[in-house]
Amino acid sequence: MVNYDENGTPKKNKLSLQIDLSKFEPATEEEKKQQDVMSKSSTFFKDGMRKLRKNPLAMASMIVLVLIIVLIIVAPLVIPYGYSEILSVNGKRDKGAKNLAPFTYSKMEQKYIDEGNYRFPHVFGTDEQCRDYFVRVIYGTRVSLIVGFFASLIVLIIGMIYGSISGYLGGTVDLIMMRIVDIIYSLPDMLMVILLSVVFKEVLVFPDGSILAKLGTNMVSLFIVFGLLYWVGMARLIRGQILSIKENDYVLAARTVGAKAGRIIRSHILPNCLSVIIISTALQIPSAIFTESYLSFIGLGVQAPMPSLGSLANAARQGLQTYPYKLVFPALAICLIVLSLNLLGDGMRDAFDPKLRR
Amino acid sequence: MARYIIKRVILAVLTVFIISAITFFLMHAIPGGPFNKEKALSQATIDALNQRYNLDKPLVEQFFIYIRELLKGDFGVSLKNGREIGQIIGESFPISARLGFTAVAFALVLGTILGSLAALTRNKLPDRIIIFFSTLFTAVPSFVLATLLLLIFCIQLQWLPVWSTQTPNYVLPVIALAAYPMAYTTRLAKTSMLDALDQDYIRTARAKGVAHWKIIFKHALRNSLIPVITYAGPEIAYIITGSMVVETVFTIGGIGSQFVSAITNRDYTMIMATTIFLAALMVVANLICDLLYKAVDPRIKYD
Amino acid sequence: MDNYEHLLSVQNLHTAFTTDNGTVQAVNGVSFNLDKGKTLGIVGESGSGKSVTAYSVMQILSENGRITEGNVVFKGDNITKWSEKQMRSFRGKNCSIIFQDPMTSLNPVFTVGNQIMEGIRLHSTQYQSSPKERALEMLKLVGINEPEKRLKQYPYELSGGMRQRVMIAMALACEPDILIADEPTTALDVTIQAQILELMQDLQAHMGMAIIMVTHDLGVIAEMCDEIIVMYGGRICERGTADEIFYNPKHEYTKGLLRSIPSGANMKQRLIPISGTPINMLNMPKGCAFCPRCDSAMKICLEQIPDEISINENHKASCWVNIRDEQKKEKEAVTT
Numbered sequence: 001m002v003n004y005d006e007n008g009t010p011k012k013n014k015l016s017l018q019i020d021l022s023k024f025e026p027a028t029e030e031e032k033k034q035q036d037v038m039s040k041s042s043t044f045f046k047d048g049m050r051k052l053r054k055n056p057l058a059m060a061s062m063i064v065l066v067l068i069i070v071l072i073i074v075a076p077l078v079i080p081y082g083y084s085e086i087l088s089v090n091g092k093r094d095k096g097a098k099n100l101a102p103f104t105y106s107k108m109e110q111k112y113i114d115e116g117n118y119r120f121p122h123v124f125g126t127d128e129q130c131r132d133y134f135v136r137v138i139y140g141t142r143v144s145l146i147v148g149f150f151a152s153l154i155v156l157i158i159g160m161i162y163g164s165i166s167g168y169l170g171g172t173v174d175l176i177m178m179r180i181v182d183i184i185y186s187l188p189d190m191l192m193v194i195l196l197s198v199v200f201k202e203v204l205v206f207p208d209g210s211i212l213a214k215l216g217t218n219m220v221s222l223f224i225v226f227g228l229l230y231w232v233g234m235a236r237l238i239r240g241q242i243l244s245i246k247e248n249d250y251v252l253a254a255r256t257v258g259a260k261a262g263r264i265i266r267s268h269i270l271p272n273c274l275s276v277i278i279i280s281t282a283l284q285i286p287s288a289i290f291t292e293s294y295l296s297f298i299g300l301g302v303q304a305p306m307p308s309l310g311s312l313a314n315a316a317r318q319g320l321q322t323y324p325y326k327l328v329f330p331a332l333a334i335c336l337i338v339l340s341l342n343l344l345g346d347g348m349r350d351a352f353d354p355k356l357r358r
Numbered sequence: 359m360a361r362y363i364i365k366r367v368i369l370a371v372l373t374v375f376i377i378s379a380i381t382f383f384l385m386h387a388i389p390g391g392p393f394n395k396e397k398a399l400s401q402a403t404i405d406a407l408n409q410r411y412n413l414d415k416p417l418v419e420q421f422f423i424y425i426r427e428l429l430k431g432d433f434g435v436s437l438k439n440g441r442e443i444g445q446i447i448g449e450s451f452p453i454s455a456r457l458g459f460t461a462v463a464f465a466l467v468l469g470t471i472l473g474s475l476a477a478l479t480r481n482k483l484p485d486r487i488i489i490f491f492s493t494l495f496t497a498v499p500s501f502v503l504a505t506l507l508l509l510i511f512c513i514q515l516q517w518l519p520v521w522s523t524q525t526p527n528y529v530l531p532v533i534a535l536a537a538y539p540m541a542y543t544t545r546l547a548k549t550s551m552l553d554a555l556d557q558d559y560i561r562t563a564r565a566k567g568v569a570h571w572k573i574i575f576k577h578a579l580r581n582s583l584i585p586v587i588t589y590a591g592p593e594i595a596y597i598i599t600g601s602m603v604v605e606t607v608f609t610i611g612g613i614g615s616q617f618v619s620a621i622t623n624r625d626y627t628m629i630m631a632t633t634i635f636l637a638a639l640m641v642v643a644n645l646i647c648d649l650l651y652k653a654v655d656p657r658i659k660y661d
Numbered sequence: 662m663d664n665y666e667h668l669l670s671v672q673n674l675h676t677a678f679t680t681d682n683g684t685v686q687a688v689n690g691v692s693f694n695l696d697k698g699k700t701l702g703i704v705g706e707s708g709s710g711k712s713v714t715a716y717s718v719m720q721i722l723s724e725n726g727r728i729t730e731g732n733v734v735f736k737g738d739n740i741t742k743w744s745e746k747q748m749r750s751f752r753g754k755n756c757s758i759i760f761q762d763p764m765t766s767l768n769p770v771f772t773v774g775n776q777i778m779e780g781i782r783l784h785s786t787q788y789q790s791s792p793k794e795r796a797l798e799m800l801k802l803v804g805i806n807e808p809e810k811r812l813k814q815y816p817y818e819l820s821g822g823m824r825q826r827v828m829i830a831m832a833l834a835c836e837p838d839i840l841i842a843d844e845p846t847t848a849l850d851v852t853i854q855a856q857i858l859e860l861m862q863d864l865q866a867h868m869g870m871a872i873i874m875v876t877h878d879l880g881v882i883a884e885m886c887d888e889i890i891v892m893y894g895g896r897i898c899e900r901g902t903a904d905e906i907f908y909n910p911k912h913e914y915t916k917g918l919l920r921s922i923p924s925g926a927n928m929k930q931r932l933i934p935i936s937g938t939p940i941n942m943l944n945m946p947k948g949c950a951f952c953p954r955c956d957s958a959m960k961i962c963l964e965q966i967p968d969e970i971s972i973n974e975n976h977k978a979s980c981w982v983n984i985r986d987e988q989k990k991e992k993e994a995v996t997t
Contacts, residue, residue: 026959071543182606186373187380188640190599195384198621198629201386290499297501297603298618317607320505321513332500337496346493534706558765566780566831567753570745580770655817657769 005013048275051351052183061340062077068337074140080120084138084305089119093130097324100126102133124329127315131305137329143302144337146342148221151226151288154280158227159234166235167242178239179233189229193291196225198298219302222292230288237280241273252266275352282345286338309334363649370645378428378638382421385630433631438623443631447613453526454601454612460532461597462590465539470541470586473547477555477572477582488544495541501603505535508607517540521608535604539593546589557581584655591647595640663752665737668871669695669718669839670992675730676710676717685942687713687952689895693888695839700865700872702886702903703881704918708939710895711875713769717840719756720748736838743955754784757832760846763824767816774812784835799830802867804860822853826860833864840865841873860883880923883907891915894940894950896966901976911978914951949981957982 053057081087087097089108095108102125109119124133175184200221268321294300296310304311316327415423425432433443446453476488495503507530511517519525554560563577598614605615613632620628676688686708695701703711716722718733720740733741740751748799760766768776774796781792786797793812801807802828816824832840832954842861862885865872874885882889882903889906891899891914899912910916917935937954946952952962962981969979969985 026957133425134442183373183376186369186641186644187377188595188598188637190427190595191377191640192380195381195629197635199384286497293499294501294599294603298606299622310501313502317505321510324509324514327505327509331506334499334502338499338646342493342497349468393819424984450855469771472742523700558760558762559768561721562766562831563768563779565758567751567783568779577768577771581768655770657817 018312044133046151048348048352051086052347055347055350057343058351061343061347064336064340065344068141068340069145070092072138072145075138076135079132079135079138081135083131083307085131087126087130088131095130097126097130099128099319099326101323102325125323125325127326128319129310130269133326133329135275136307136312137333140307140330141333141337142309142311143219143306144292145336147222147292148285148341151223151230152264152281152284154223154227155231155234155284156277160238160277162231163235164237165237168246169242170246174239178236181235183230185236187229187230190291190294192229193295194226194298195302196222197216197295200224201300222295222301226291230284234277234284237276238273241276244275260355268358279345279349279352282348286341286345288339289334289341362652365400366645366648370641371653373641374634374638375425378425378634379421379638381630382424383417383634385626386417386420388626394550416607420451428631431634434627436620436625436628438620438625438628443628446616446628447632447635450611450613450616453610454605454614455610456530457531457535457605457610458597459600460528461536461539462594465530465536465543465593465597466586468536469540469543470547470583472581473544473549473576473586474582476544476548477551479513482553485548485580489548492541492544495537496545497636500534500538500600501607502608503537503559504531504604507534521610530577530602531610534607535597535600538600540597543586543589543593551578554578554581574582580654584651585609585648587654590650591644594643594647598636598640665734665830667694667734668697668736670734671714671718671731671733673731674714674728676713676722676726676732677729678723678726680725680943683943686945687942688717689893689945690731690893691892691897692731693890693897693900695871695873697838697871698865698869699887700874700885702874702876702882703892704876704882704889704941705892706877708942709892710845711877711892713895714892715758715843715873715875719752719758719841721752721758722789744941750784753832753837753934754835755836755837755842756839757835758841758843759825759828759832759845763821763828764816764848766828769816769823772813772815773819773827777812777827780831781834788834794836798959799834800827801829802833802864803827805830805855818950821849822856824964825849825853825857829857829860829864833868835871837870839871839873843875843877844877845874846874846951847878854881861885876939879918881906891918894945895942896950897969897979898951898975899978899980901972905972909972909976911972911976911983912951912980913955913957913982915978917954917956949979959985 087094087106087109087113088104089185092108094106094108096108100122101268103117103121104125105122106126113119122132122134124137127133127136127252162177166174169312178277246251292301293308293310293313296308297314299311301308301310311329313327313334316323316330362424406447424434431444433447436443436446472488472492474629476485479485508520510531512520518530521527521531555574560573560577563573568577601612602614602618604610605612606618609615613636617632617636619625620632663944669741671691671693674688674691674906675686678685678687691710691714693701703714706774713722713726716726717728720728728741731741732739733822735751735755737953740748774793777796777799778792781788781795785792785795785903796812800811805811805823805826811819811823811827818829819827827953828845830857840861841892846857849857856882861872872880872885876882886903889901889903890897891906891912899906899910906915908920908927910919914935917933920933921935923932935954936956940946940950940953946963947966948964949955949962949967952958955962959981967981967984968977969975969977970984972983
């Protein structure tokens with residue numbers, strides 16, 4: 001039974017399920033927009049950083065690394081011992097300060113303290129040449145991090161330039177350049193590294209007092225070796241990226257508007273490769289540190305007296321039974337650095353790799 | 359197929375040749391000659407060396423003579439103790455081979471099993487434990503692990519004897535050597551298994567009514583092994599270089615430790631011969647892996 | 662078991678996925694029936710929930726998806742309540758599916774023969790002793806030449822059209838009652854598309870199975886289907902025979918779709934695309950899913966999901982515009 005009101009419209013029965021006719025008015029644009037809620041948009045970078053922040057291991061690693069970096073900058077300023085300084089008390093060589101356990105003092109030092117003086121504690125003890133071990137480990141860490149960073153930088157720069165040129169130009173140039181890469185790639189890298197290090201050790205002679213001499217031939221040879229061999233992976237990666245991006249329509253669009261090659265590479269291609277580049281470099285650093293400490297362990301690393309975590313570990317093999325701490329500290333340092341870098345690199349890859357989706 | 363194998367073999371030979379050349383010329387680039395370095399060698403020794411290594415001939419000719427002798431099995435003479443290098447290699451290589459093979463097998467097999475297990479129990483306890491330990495071990499270089507193991511198990515706890523020819527205990531050296539490759543393989547196997555499980559053909563198998571375990575062991579596993587086998591080549595290279603330090607730390611008389619002492623002693627003839635030998639080994643290993651890989655993945659392009 | 666009304670009856674199906682960003686309601690109350698020997702077409706754009714509906718029937722959803730509400734009744738049995746073991750014998754035997762991309766849907770490391778025979782060995786009582794013969798028979802049936810040779814080949818060695826035929830052979834080897842085709846021709850060339858569709862129709866005539874055709878291609882739908890369902894935002898907008906849908910579309914979405922594709926009718930005119938962007942399934946509106954993009958949107962569309970009303974015996978639609986027009990007609994009928 002339908003009741004009608006004045007207009008002849010069916011009256012809305014309180015109990016009926018009939019719809020309120022006013023609702024049949026057209027909806028306005030704003031009302032429609034309210035319904036159309038799109039998910040929050042954000043840039044690729046922000047998205048990645050957000051994901052990274054949610055990763056506890058990566059964040060912890062970042063904190064650890066920052067702490068380590070702060071430590072290696074600050075500690076040498078605080079600790080009164082040099083890395084090659086043979087401990088002496090009141091100007092006299094302290095022969096008894098050999099292989100001291102952590103936080104102990106030699107007889108001479110003890111006497112010195114008893115006389116009312118302050119002697120900075122040997123946090124990690126001393127080594128067989130009466131040098132403070134903590135400082136040496138700190139400097140060893142410095143060496144590792146610097147080598148790791150700069151080696152990766154060299155790899156990045158050379159690889160990027162080589163790869164971009166090869167990828168962008170294509171054709172015969174690309175073919176030849178990639179053949180060269182293939183040849184270098186097929187060489188057993190560690191053997192070549194060792195070989196080159198051995199040779200450079202003898203061959204490279206630097207004028208005394210120059211920066212290069214300070215670094216030591218081995219350090220320089222390490223960089224040369226990295227520059228010669230390790231960039232190929234990065235070059236291939238970049239070239240691959242460029243090849244795939246080159247075909248994309250937005251590059252074609254840029255070319256149609258007349259953009260020059262350099263600009264195209266800079267503004268369109270490289271930003272897209274950025275995530276791949278960052279991830280690859282982040283994972284290259286621990287690998288470089290690995291290589292450096294390995295070489296140092298077999299005696300081809302930085303020159304004494306400059307310590308390297310690898311050479312410290314090697315030296316600790318003598319007297320391992322009696323002074324185990326001499327091995328433990330540099331070993332822990334290496335593991336900590338490499339682990340943090342690996343975790344951070346992994347975290348970055350999980351966060352920034354566009355191919356990874358959950 | 360045969361053409362492919364032949365091409366690969368030729369490439370391998372070429373690579374070894376290039377490496378030999380690089381090694382040879384680098385060694386001879388050392389000023390003062392590698393053959394009359396610091397040691398005050400007697401004139402007779404110098405003459406013997408000259409004769410043996412044809413040092414009076416032009417360099418390139420020396421190279422080809424060297425190669426010729428190498429192929430005949432004559433590796434030259436150690437500068438350190440005058441012994442035939444060929445003999446030294448012959449004695450020490452079997453030890454290294456035993457160590458190396460065990461480590462490779464360990465790393466590959468155990469790594470694949472653990473990695474697949476981690477993939478299958480994703481985000482549950484086994485996965486977390488496996489990933490925890492494998493992440494940890496990818497951060498420990500072989501020489502660090504070797505020295506630590508030596509310290510803890512041989513010296514402090516005295517559970518295992520130090521290696522000698524009378525007590526050839528390979529447990530610790532294998533662990534030290536295989537730890538990193540195994541950890542890496544585990545993570546690789548997990549990722550590739552997860553990848554495989556994500557593929558469309560797995561959905562097809564499910565849609566056909568194939569049982570869960572069969573999907574994993576038949577359909578996914580074979581595909582997930584492909585990246586693992588691809589890694590086998592670099593893994594073997596790692597183990598060869600790793601054996602150098604592991605043997606040194608555990609005082610095992612293998613070819614690796616011989617190499618390291620040659621470096622320390624500047625025994626250039628030894629360095630040269632050993633480098634070429636090890637490089638050849640790596641190239642052969644890579645070749646085998648290459649062929650194996652193509653056998654597993656039928657999407658081969660016989661270029 | 663033997664007395665059932667429809668071969669397949671999907672009742673108020675709801676399927677959801679849990680993702681990092683929240684729960685996605687991919688299917689929101691879908692109901693339809695399928696009878697023996699008939700072809701049902703499910704049409705919609707990407708993200709409309711059509712594929713998920715099909716996967717829900719077979720319960721081959723990915724790990725983070727599940728049926729949250731509703732029933733799927735096959736020959737009288739409610740298979741949503743079945744165990745995994747029971748489902749396994751359902752899949753491949755009572756109901757098969759072919760997918761969009763035959764290259765990735767076939768396992769690259771096994772031969773074609775191996776993959777076809779796998780299903781036969783699993784399910785078929787009839788051909789259990791001679792799976793190879795059955796496989797060959799199926800290859801011939803789907804029109805693949807040199808079947809002996811093909812049996813030993815790997816997927817990458819075949820062309821796209823041939824691979825899809827292999828998929829079909831694999832799906833039909835155990836004579837299922839239902840064949841689900843999820844965008845079977847999208848990845849193929851146009852000429853091959855026609856061949857595959859023709860093949861499917863021939864096989865249906867030959868073997869008598871029912872087909873569910875999931876696609877976004879209206880042309881394909883028009884060719885083959887007895888009944889068509891139009892989906893948007895996980896819901897059914899409109900359903901009916903091909904004639905009804907194409908010549909008498911009632912839902913605004915369907916009308917929009919038909920306006921946006923080239924056809925004989927609008928050859929000289931500009932194509933009118935549907936404005937706006939596809940719906941974000943994480944944030945479903947309270948009312949009609951299509952509302953934000955609809956030119957005829959009304960206030961009520963924002964607030965309530967429209968009921969489904971019958972346009973005629975072959976045609977139903979869920980649209981407030983239709984309901985309003987119905988009521989107008991009713992009112993006019995009363996006042997005159």
